[in-house]
Amino acid sequence: MSDSPIRFEIQSADSGTHARVARLHTPHGVVDTPAYMPVGTHGAVRGLTPEQVASTGTQMILGNTYHLHLRPGEDVVREAGGLHAFSAWSGPILTDSGGFQIFSLEQWNRMDENGVRFRSLVDGSMIELTPESAVRIQNDLGADIIMVLDHCPSLPAPRDKLEDAVERTTRWARRCKDAHERSDQALFGIVQGGGDEELRRKSLEGLLELDFPGYAIGGVSVGEEKREIHRVVAATAPLLPADRPRYLMGIGVEDDLLAGIAAGIDLFDCVLPTRNARNATLFSREGTIRIRNEKYQRDFRPLDPLCSCYTCQHFTRAYLRHLQLKKESLAGTLGSIHNIQYLQDLMSVCRGRIARGDFADFVRDFPAGFAEER
């Protein structure tokens, strides 16, 4: 770990929960954690310029290896100077391994011990993703943090299938580590095991031997209920090494974030905040706003009067509703700016409450306490 390209500096820990505040130092800058990473699937957070993303307080974004591999191809990104240069995002980036996308398109692929084969939706060609190629692609993309290829079964799944997935994920993690070639990228392991806490523990034990600089919880939000997610995260996150960043994959609306933080998670990503924004569903300290609703036709207040995002500083609910009804792409842009900043503000408040040691109160009273924190 002495030669790790990242440094994880814990600043304070909550007394009543597992929550902690830290600074994650990466080759492209610092991330204050707990942190929410917006998803830039194709090398852009949909509809937003890098400046607009940065304006929300976002420090780190996520790129999807699966999508970037299909198009434009990691060779193009590498020749461009890597994903940072290609997409003009100069801050930290994390790429996933493609595992989640592959298994969520399960009917189109075949898997064996070597890896997964699937047919490209771009040109119909047969593509093979192995632990080695998943790492090689991510080495080409050049993110600050990259992920092992994991086997992520959808839930519910029988225990033997879950156990197979755990064991394969461990074997693949070793192959990923062996294949990883760049010292300026940190490779994280991924804990699998579905809703089975014993399998989660077993999965982690296998990974710990490989001494990753950070660990993720994968295989959540793949069909199971929300309270199942919270149970598994609460049981698993505290087991992950406390001195290294913990990343909960694919999770990121308010209650999930709070539950994750309380369990000791540091990093989150989720497409919902931006996808919902494009579909006219917006966060606010007064509750969710479905902006297409007729009641907003003459509502000349900001989306969230307590929000300091660009959208809330310049536009009214009436205008945003109008743009949505006209299917104006600016609606998605402005809504995404707001939804992302809303979560970044929430993360910021959480960090403050953890530092003050009363994060548990904040979670219990949520959303009441959020509106009071400015």
Next chain:
Amino acid sequence: MSDSPIRFEIQSADSGTHARVARLHTPHGVVDTPAYMPVGTHGAVRGLTPEQVASTGTQMILGNTYHLHLRPGEDVVREAGGLHAFSAWSGPILTDSGGFQIFSLEQWNRMDENGVRFRSLVDGSMIELTPESAVRIQNDLGADIIMVLDHCPSLPAPRDKLEDAVERTTRWARRCKDAHERSDQALFGIVQGGGDEELRRKSLEGLLELDFPGYAIGGVSVGEEKREIHRVVAATAPLLPADRPRYLMGIGVEDDLLAGIAAGIDLFDCVLPTRNARNATLFSREGTIRIRNEKYQRDFRPLDPLCSCYTCQHFTRAYLRHLQLKKESLAGTLGSIHNIQYLQDLMSVCRGRIARGDFADFVRDFPAGFAEER
């Protein structure tokens, strides 16, 4: 004219052409002319924030009365404080009268001396647009410059139809002037007459009696060939009062702009630069770029290496191609920023060449001279 809300200050005139440089003072700021106005159909230049629009050097934008009347309705815009407040564009705005949209959807409407009736595409209701209502709607929208309702026939059209349109446009112009109630908005007349120069002259004569603070040439680019447009503009524009702004409606790609400026036009609007941008067709000093073309796959140069727009300062052709192929809305945003700034830069260079008195040379050598002017 002494109480006109606008002031048109001519600064220099070209010796070899009718081109002139002026400053148009409006209640919401100054416009340096010749000027290109991007089109904000629904109260937004598609996909761009007001800041992004302003970053291109744009000083004035156009809003479409027809579209804004259908949705959100001028009552909503008025209650919001007018189009400036509603859309958060604090600079000058011009609204058209809706005439062009109505006549381009000719099969769906019925016209008589009183006005035009058409069925709303929003809710199927029957809507009547008269000279009085077109002005009332524009009074509610609150743009700095508003337009009379004109009769704009598509071409080719028989002479008697053109003549009827001219006479009706004159009668409607008088009714518009009578209906106009706001002293902080300038109402412009519109010259019709199709390709018939005598009818164009007759149309202008009828309008001059009404003493408008500015005059537009309408009814061009409605089916006729480009060289026909240039002939009519060259014959008509110099007849318009030299001390007032001249506006050529719906025209705005490079050669049309240059021909219009040489004929003495001050204001232009056109949807093509932004529509083309969304469809991956981009201006450059090296010629038109169709960014989806495979040859740009690994082209890591800016769209136009001589352009100082946000897009060219941050992104490569390869990245813009990738976004276009992924149908990423950011592609349209970045392309529109570029195409608009390209035209604003062209306008700026034209103003400089007019001031230097060698605009005719610039037009003759175009595009060669453009790349040399920075």
